[in-house]
Amino acid sequence: MNDFERRNRPLFPISIVMELTELTARQIRYYEEQQLIKPARTKGKHRLFSFADIDRLLEIKSLLDKKVNLAGIKEIFRRRELEEQEKALMKLKSKERQISDSELRRKLVNEVLHQKSKYANSQIQGDLSRFFH
Amino acid sequence: MNDFERRNRPLFPISIVMELTELTARQIRYYEEQQLIKPARTKGKHRLFSFADIDRLLEIKSLLDKKVNLAGIKEIFRRRELEEQEKALMKLKSKERQISDSELRRKLVNEVLHQKSKYANSQIQGDLSRFFH
DNA sequence: AATATATGTTAGATTTTCTTACATGAGATT
DNA sequence: AATCTCATGTAAGAAAATCTAACATATATT
Numbered sequence: 001m002n003d004f005e006r007r008n009r010p011l012f013p014i015s016i017v018m019e020l021t022e023l024t025a026r027q028i029r030y031y032e033e034q035q036l037i038k039p040a041r042t043k044g045k046h047r048l049f050s051f052a053d054i055d056r057l058l059e060i061k062s063l064l065d066k067k068v069n070l071a072g073i074k075e076i077f078r079r080r081e082l083e084e085q086e087k088a089l090m091k092l093k094s095k096e097r098q099i100s101d102s103e104l105r106r107k108l109v110n111e112v113l114h115q116k117s118k119y120a121n122s123q124i125q126g127d128l129s130r131f132f133h
Numbered sequence: 134m135n136d137f138e139r140r141n142r143p144l145f146p147i148s149i150v151m152e153l154t155e156l157t158a159r160q161i162r163y164y165e166e167q168q169l170i171k172p173a174r175t176k177g178k179h180r181l182f183s184f185a186d187i188d189r190l191l192e193i194k195s196l197l198d199k200k201v202n203l204a205g206i207k208e209i210f211r212r213r214e215l216e217e218q219e220k221a222l223m224k225l226k227s228k229e230r231q232i233s234d235s236e237l238r239r240k241l242v243n244e245v246l247h248q249k250s251k252y253a254n255s256q257i258q259g260d261l262s263r264f265f266h
Numbered sequence: 267a268a269t270a271t272a273t274g275t276t277a278g279a280t281t282t283t284c285t286t287a288c289a290t291g292a293g294a295t296t
Numbered sequence: 297a298a299t300c301t302c303a304t305g306t307a308a309g310a311a312a313a314t315c316t317a318a319c320a321t322a323t324a325t326t
Contacts, residue, residue, distance in 0.1 A: 013146050013282095014314070015175070025314085026273055034272095042148070044281040046314055069271075146313095147283070158283080159304055167303095177312040179283055202302075270325070280315065288306085295300070 010040035010048035017049045021057045031060055034070050036077065140188075143173035143181035150182045154190045164193055167203050169210065 001009075014025055021028075031037055032047075037056050039047040049057075056077070063073045134142075147158055154161075164170055165180075170189050172180040182190075189210070196206045 011145060011149055016144055016181075024273075026275085029315090030272070042281080044314085045316090046281065048149075064272090157304075159306085162284090163303070175312080177284090179312065197303090268326080271323085273321085273323105275320075276318085278316095280313105282311105282313070284309100284311070286308090290303105290305075292303095293301085296298085 007052045008050045010050055012049040012054070014047050014049070017054060017057065020054055021061060023057060023061060028057065031057065031070070034074065036060055036070065036074055140185045141183045143183055145182040145187070147180050147182070150187060150190065153187055154194060156190060156194060161190065164190065164203070167207065169193055169203065169207055 012020075014028060017023070017028060018025060028037075028047075032039060037049075037053050037060075039049045039053050042048060060070075060073055063076070064070075068076070145153075147161060150156070150161060151158060161170075161180075165172060170182075170186050170193075172182045172186050175181060193203075193206055196209070197203075201209070
């Protein structure tokens with residue numbers, strides 16, 4: 001289980017989340033209705049919250065304190081997610097570059113080891129060849 | 134909130150603990166009956182488990198796999214708790230010793246600063262006193 | 267004044283958990 | 297072999313927790 005899975009694993013019933021966040025059930029459900037959080041559900045439709053959900057709720061609370069309305073909070077979250085996607089993409093690309101770099105290096109080493117250099121048939125080799133055999 | 138409080142905070146309903154430990158409700162309740170765990174309760178008597186409880190349950194499971202019976206597991210837990218109490222005591226004592234050491238140091242410094250040294254009225258001071266005032 | 271937003275409250279239905287009691291399979295004991 | 301003990305399964309009925317939906321309301325916005 002990686003960090004992402006640990007943070008997003010559904011674990012907590014609403015009663016515990018109420019305690020941890022000092023929000024009412026009504027507030028929590030309303031924020032879900034407004035799509036600021038998407039807690040998991042049991043088979044019986046009871047909500048199950050993750051650590052990530054709780055963090056979000058705490059942030060919602062703090063932003064509401066700063067008079068940001070729910071639309072604003074939603075937008076803030078949306079932007080952060082875009083940023084994070086962006087970052088993930090950059091990371092992926094950088095990994096791809098790394099891979100192709102190392103691939104390139106591997107090929108070059110291979111060529112050198114097997115004398116498949118571009119210059120294998122070049123003037124230079126021709127020029128030097130008289131010193132061999 | 135310190136580490137102890139974090140590990141012992143009642144958070145999880147039995148359904149989640151069942152998932153995390155792969156134990157049945159019957160098993161979990163039975164282990165409680167045998168006093169191997171003591172989960173907290175809500176006002177309405179529903180069990181609430183902490184991270185520490187979950188760790189214990191996983192250990193119970195692993196020991197049962199090794200054919201240790203519940204009495205054995207209980208004894209193992211009891212011994213570990215005694216050891217831990219022991220350690221906590223040693224730590225406390227060492228802290229006390231530290232405190233009395235620093236107290237002693239403070240007093241010595243105080244004495245030196247205020248010329249309350251044993252030697253304040255010694256020959257030596259008497260000898261040097263003629264060079265002053 | 268009318269509207270929108272965020273939250274409170276209540277009611278009835280559904281889900282989850284509780285306790286208690288009886289059942290059972292595998293080993294240990296007689 | 298019969299009996300006992302231990303750990304677990306299963307079922308029933310009660311109680312607690314959560315759900316959704318609806319209506320209520322205070323404050324801010326238009």
